[in-house]
Amino acid sequence: MNPIFQGVLTIVIGVGGCIAYFYLSNFILDRFIFPAKGKDPGKNINRANQVRPWLFMFPAVFALGLYLAYPVVGSFWRSLYNRSGDEFIGFGNYANLFASDEFQTAFFNNILWILFVPAASTFLGLLAAQLTDKLRWGNIAKSLIFMPMAISFVGASLIWKFVYAVDEDIGLINAVRDSFGMEPLDVLQIPFWNNFFLMVILIWIQTGFAMVILSAALRGIPEETIEAAIIDGANPFQLFFKIMVPQIMGTIVVVWTTITVLVLKVFDIVYTMTGGNFGTDILPSYMMSFMFRDDGRATAVAFVIMIVVLPVMIWNIRQARKELR
Amino acid sequence: QNLEFEPGSGEFNWDSFDQFAGQYDLSGQSIEITGPWTGLDSDLFTSVTAYFEEATGATVNYSGSDSFEQDIVISTEADSAPNIAVFPQPGLASDLASRGELTPLGEETADWIRENYAAGDSWVDLATFAGPDGEEQLYVFPYKIDVKSIVWYVPEAFEEMGYEIPETMEELKDLTQQIVDDGGTPWCIGLGSGAATGWPATDWVEDMMLRTQPPEVYDQWVTNEIPFDDPAVVNAIEEYGWFSRNDDFVSGGAEAVASTDFRDAPSGLFQFPPECYMHKQATFIPTFFPEGTEVGLDVDFFYFPAYEEQDLGRPVLGAGTMFAITNDSEAAQAFVEFLKTPIAHEIWMAQSGFLTPYADANPAVFPSDVQRNLNQILTEATTFRFDASDLMPGEIGAGAFWTGMVDYQTGAGAEDVTGQIQDRWEQIQ
Amino acid sequence: MAELTLTDVKKAYGNVTVLSDINLHIDKGELVVFVGPSGCGKSTLLRMIAGLEKISGGELKIDGVVVNNMPPAQRGIAMVFQSYALYPHMTVRDNMAFALKIAKKSKEEIDAAIANAARILQLEPYLDRLPKALSGGQRQRVAIGRSIVRDPKVYLFDEPLSNLDAALRVATRIEIAQLKEAMPESTMIYVTHDQVEAMTLASRIVVLAGGGISQVGTPLELYEKPQNEFVAQFIGSPAMNLLPGEIVETGERTVVKLKGGGTAVSHYPSQQSDMGAKVNVGVRPEDLIETPGPEYLYRNTVDITEALGEVTILYFHQEGDSGHQVIAKLPGIHKELRGRDVMLNADPSKVHVFLDGKSLLYR
Amino acid sequence: MAELTLTDVKKAYGNVTVLSDINLHIDKGELVVFVGPSGCGKSTLLRMIAGLEKISGGELKIDGVVVNNMPPAQRGIAMVFQSYALYPHMTVRDNMAFALKIAKKSKEEIDAAIANAARILQLEPYLDRLPKALSGGQRQRVAIGRSIVRDPKVYLFDEPLSNLDAALRVATRIEIAQLKEAMPESTMIYVTHDQVEAMTLASRIVVLAGGGISQVGTPLELYEKPQNEFVAQFIGSPAMNLLPGEIVETGERTVVKLKGGGTAVSHYPSQQSDMGAKVNVGVRPEDLIETPGPEYLYRNTVDITEALGEVTILYFHQEGDSGHQVIAKLPGIHKELRGRDVMLNADPSKVHVFLDGKSLLYR
């Protein structure tokens, strides 16, 4: 079969099946199970309406349960077993992890990432949003800053090799150093700071994301409050930090959270740039070194990751509940 | 299918081909093969399978992946394993064998290897693992060997400076010093390889082990009978360090070694003036030489020599790929049989980058002396040992050992590094 | 506490001229109201005075100083916005304190100013609340409070009451009037399109229309002596009826023979030369009174009546599409008039005559 | 074309009872207006009738059928929302056609219905525009058109005009009145808090307050004979003045000696037993007239005057904090009254007397 045809067919089947489910399930509910007929159609309609939310929710609940909730529980269980999964060892895997230097490095680095990347991305995104909003060519600037979002993490790592490479004919940094007559330097080997050079890559990617959302939020600020502040004599900095930023605090927090969550999932950058060497390992990439080898430990690392995000998660749930009330 | 060499032509062992063709008719059947070969290697391999297809009428679908190790684990877990998997490391194959994912190849194949491969017993040992029931059986078929104890150099650069090919390790060390004295840089070393960064250093250390310790110690090291932090290992690492941790000896300085990509490292040989004069790397490396570089003319190699004073003969470190049946079928069995024919080796030999311990394969088909010489290093070896890191458990050989070497390269002490690796090893036992 | 002078002020957005030839002098202590149809440029003019819009041409002086290029904060103005524009993340107190903090006033000064403003506006109980916990009226009071604490030379209000509901609007309007009274020195400019607000608050009203000033005057001047048809119809609700006719008698008083057959007598003087001129006679609905005849100004069948209790509004049948509907507003309740033929007349002192759209009074 | 009966209807959100004991019968062809202070439950009641809120207790019948549990679509109602609630992604035509398409009407039927509605509402030129390309008034007409095409039993309007500006509001109000006239059979329920709308449109007004119905009656009944102080003050603007006093004469007419010193004579009858009772006397501002004395109902110093041209509003000085401010509305212009001591009286037929908040008329 022609691959294009096959591709189109699979697409049609996949999407079509999904549409068919919703259409048919509703159709059957309204037409056969609780038809709006008979002597009290209102009652039937009401009954149908009690079932309907679950029809609507079912695929999502099912997929979420199966693809996220079940693995979380299953993995936790798995993390209590040994390497080959045949012996229950309680928190042995966790104990081993915390005893290991590499894990501690990864854990510490991960905390650095969590603190630094969301903060920097959000801040730069905010700055970019505010500055570009005022410019005539702001939209072009925005598009360019957003562009890294479209690049895969692996592609991004590659791009940054052209900046970090030691060879002064490839790496931009060393080319600049070279032109000042300085020795080439491998920035990825500078202890501690190399973490930041890796973080820069993720920040580079995520700033666009933060910018787009925050710029939308900034535009949502009532113009009048800004004008009022101008009349009150606020200078541009006071205007920005005392009037605009507080008003979009909610959005800033959402952006911050989203990026934090992302930081905990991204392993590609470290994996491809340094392979976790030179003291740059982080938990997700550390976990990769156990994947498919020692599932007990791999899942234990995953759980540590989850626990690191737990505050963010609880905070988010609280937020959602508050909003509901 | 177009065959690379017309049957009947050249010095190939066409009889074996005809005979094989006579035995099998598998028309309509097909086999899936996955392996680590991509790009050029993958083309070469398919040029071999073409003969299998021609002989049996079966179809062979090969797909290669750079992350073959992960893929094969996933696909065996998913029960969608190919018929045959080509393992670059015995370690992983042994894992899968113990989980019952591999089909044993039988005693008769083991005998065949013992008889027909040079140093046959060591090959059979290498290919024999414990099955799911704990019983030791032959599970993989070694095919296509790489020799690692090789140093690449540019003959013209040597000529200009009047350097001689060193015959012993002592001479090599002298030459290294000599080059520095002449104002040059002797070595290009690069450990970078993405997530696998560090592995080239493990080859150095293994070669040094073979040159400082008897092969038995090497074997004990591989199985952790002597601890990883044994003075013998520490010594071997420090031998490597003699070369790599001296800023004058390595291009870019010791620090650059850790981050230079192993694929970029040899390019220093070809600069003017040369950024370095020697590069130790396995037989596959010419793929990464600049376009148009002709091996034998523009670049050549010599055996990474042994210490004269140690009297350990000519040890050779190597690696190789192992064929295993991951999803049994008639055609898969036939394919293993096909690998026993000389023609299956000769086709690849006649092109490039293929070495084999199979005595019946005719060395005359090698396209160049270079290849023949290489194969000779293999066949003249007094000791042949398989890459230790490939034999160690994955966490060590493809994990802790790699990162340990990076740590060592960037300044950590050999004792510390080996101590940590040993700790790790103990944890997984 | 300041006087304002606008000389030939102009505003254009690109090629579109929104306002031009604005000449206006506002004295210290005045409360001037800008009214006009939507989009006529009221807000724009106010914002130019505030400095929130650049002035495209002409000159704006505050207390004799040209301020065209002075940033808003330096002009000594305070502005109250339609949407209140409170800082949502600050308490009432902080909202009011913001400008003072920016100006680096001392803590005592700030506290004193806030206490004073809060007392005047009865905001004491709310000082520590966030704006969202306040009702609309309270928010507007905070917005005003924010202006007061700064003790500005000029207060600017842009439709400050239009987001409030009817009852609150009346109450707050009276509060503003009292506030003005309490600060007789302060100059205020107030934009609205609510007539009642304009009429009750203004010391002078500026009617803007068609990119310029249509008339400036006290509320009653505008009501009693509109300069042109636009002002005549714009001030007063329902709008003044305009009836076309022809002058048949000139002199001290003018008599106009109307198209509908009636005769209007106006106290507007006219000249000999006006004889026979086509004019529009303007009579406010509330000035029409029922008359038994035979003399009448307007006569027609009542189409709809709306009884509001206090007054009854009569909508007359419209002949064809020509002209506006004629409306009369009679005091008391008149249910019975619907569908009847009614004759109406008006006191000559309340009959306006417009020639070419301009009042005969002003030529 | 339907009648509605509400029996003991009740609405509670959790523990909070918003409405209770609502008993109301609406006849075919009536236009009933719900008024009441903000938050009194007008919208809630309307939405219960529409089926958008569950009815917590009691019974709602449309045309004799209990519809408590019937979903909105089946009740044969149409609703016009304050925010118009047009479907922004559909053209005017599609907006109007939506309900009909859902009901699987034929193409011809749909076209005919739309053509008819568009003609009535003069929407023909806009049929293919999207709502965002329409002005507020046009949008509201579309919303009404959307109701009309469905030919519902009951029309429900929830403050349909409150998003329009003053002039448009008047115009659209008149359009709705004409529409009602054109469809005398249709039953309409209309929620507003604009008095003028209520007074002019309603055949009956329902005043809601404190979770129940305060009074039901025609507009003039409410204006002339309010059942209680609440209705008295709620209907009419500015609100009726309430002056405390003591009954000194009973019988056909009642005489009350007021606290402020005046004497109020009312045509309200009273009983012997009422003698000496503490009552509130209600007089609408517009019913107060200046009197030279010596008989007067109210006497005080004028604090503020607001000249609206047509009338002048007098605000009297307030003694202490007790009681509301007293307001009078005199026809014409009276600039000179400010600060003067004025005596006012009122026609006995316009003087209301409330005992314990209830009108003496209704007991």
Place this chain on the structure above:
Amino acid sequence: MDNIAGKKSGLTWAVNISVIVMVLLWLIPTVGLLVSSFRDRDQISASGWWQAPFSVELTYATRASDPVVTDEGAYIIEGNIFATDEVAASFAAGESTISAFGDTGRNPAEFPAGGQADLGDGEILTVQPNGDYRYVLPEEPRRPPRIYFEAETPPEFTLDNYRTVLTADNMDRAFINTMTVTIPATIIPILIAAFAAYALAWMDFPGRGLLIAAVVGLLVVPLQLALVPLLKLHQAIGIGQSFLGIWLAHTGFGLPLAVYLLRNYMVGLPRDIIESAKVDGATDFQLFVRIVLPLSFPALAAFAIFQFLWTWNDLLVAKVFLPSADEAKVMTVKIADDLLGSRGGDWGILATAAFVSIAVPLVVFFAMQKYLVRGLLAGSVK
């Protein structure tokens, strides 16, 4: 805001300049990649990409491969350097000038061009700037002798990398596979999430609050955690490694964010419109399809962009849930495992591959950018 009187133009300048600096910082790495994708491997390691548009002095080695002529006991080789085998390809693009030459790799630019060099042992080499050389040797050379030279190299760009990447075996197939994965993996979760979001936003049922909280909680589940158990699950129910499996996987992983964003958006739709449609007789299904869905378009588009970018660039999920056979590889896998494996050192190919794989997402992004901003505005600012 531009209209404020008395605004200092210095500030505007500062803003403009800082944005330019920022954009440059953001752009430079990508530009480097783009430029490198048009250069071949040797060029990349010879000079920085920032030098690519300029001529650079580079050192070359070649062999005097022209025929040897004997003349009075001397062996003479004559010809033009630029035409010799080894470097002919490098100078195919145009003329160049030689500035210096030499005969040893250690000192490749020993002699200025145009002069004659006495190399000792009777060897004489003359090289003209235009490339003409004359090599005089006392003995017959065993192989063509080496000549090293330094020449001005004109900028050179090549489409070879693109040709290599785009015509790589099965690349077309990989592209189609990527589409096959991406499109349903974008649309299905949106559909499912939209229905769920609608239910969570506008339908009243017990447990709604709990479900919303659960969705938010699941936002942070690390993806890696789920891979192994799910693969086993797919295995158990017979899906195995297949497109169906990867759609389901992407759907599951993308859902929390989708439900979260869409619900936030839908909650913000005017209640009146929803109720109006109910009064008009629409069922929930009709209401959803005809009113809510069209009105939520900005949010749908915003999420679609995210999901698209995510699935398009995904490597991990594709590797786990798709068979490793060649005909099922998606582009990322193809590039990472196939192209890069054999050409890991080839920066040019790497750069090109990266560029090829971002081209489509970029087009999608620029096409939908408008909706992205609008959708996010409504979705997150609440």
